Amino acid sequence: MDSTFPRTRKPQRGYNTAQVDEFLQVARRAYDGTPSPDDPPLNSERIRLTAFGLQKGGYVTADVDAALERLEDAFAAEERQVAARLHGDEVWLAEARATAQVVSNRLARVEGHRFDRVSPIALGYRVRDVDKFADKLTRYFRDGWPISIEDVRSVVFTTQRGGYRESQVDLVLDAVIDVMQAVR
Template identity: 90%
Template sequence: MDSTFPRTRKPQRGYNADQVDEFLQIARRAYDGSALPSDPPLNSERIRLTAFALQKGGYATADVDAAMERLEDAFAIEERQVAARLHGDEVWLAEARTTAQVISNRLARPEGHRFDRMSPLALGYRVRDVDKFAEKLTRYFRDGWPISIDDVRSVVFSTQRGGYRESQVDLVLDAVVDVMQAVR
């Protein structure tokens, strides 16, 4: 993966170029099996949770995000292959089915009660937006309704006072991505 991305114009903010370049060097070594002892362990989940500071004239966020998604996918495929060699495909798929069932149970809760709510004074994800997307995910798990990993990764929710707790919704979305990668 090339670590050179287009940059934003100076008044606009993009990702900190030094942080992105450093992370991609670590990722390249981890993927090639030549990680340094000082390198942090890296897997698809860590890649998904990585965030970069913003700076004026930094790397264009859309380009870096797309590269990070491809990198996450590559690591997830490698992780699945390793798990299949060690434990067999059935163990890997059974774990994915278990996770999918936990997600489905969460999504089956009544509208407005699928996730914990923030206090009436604090902002959270807009309940109506999350519930609408939850219905799409329910159709995916229950009926095989088509939805892509990119749809899950790129979903954006408005905010509202007393909305759903963002961290809880984000964890479920991360689990959905894990399941989708497992059954590819």
């Protein structure tokens, strides 16, 4: 059987092939509605948070990441359809608006104080980089400026000592993606 994704050359590292293949099998069963009893529950958020180990000659990370993004979008669309059938579109959109408001409130904070900081000797996201991207997100929420889910997924921040706490910034970015998927 051929590989699911292209592989890196041997000295280069790529995603662990066994982990990726196993995850994709679980995802396929979950999407088809035929999960095995020992499969973990799977939804768009869990797909977004999935991480794989690295190995020499593994799968090319960019190709796997792109597939995971498409998979996440497919699960998000299915989740929205189910929620709309159960509760109606109004409830789904009200939840998205509430999340958008929480995110907007966070982004409206004073530059340099939008997120918690790590200690002065620890590395966190560079404050200036995060604040600059936060301004773009503010324009998206407030004025409807165009920004894509891909822009949010692919943003990279440099690090600095005493920077913003990475986990907190990442949670807000995840919430932004949730809102963007909800209003598609």
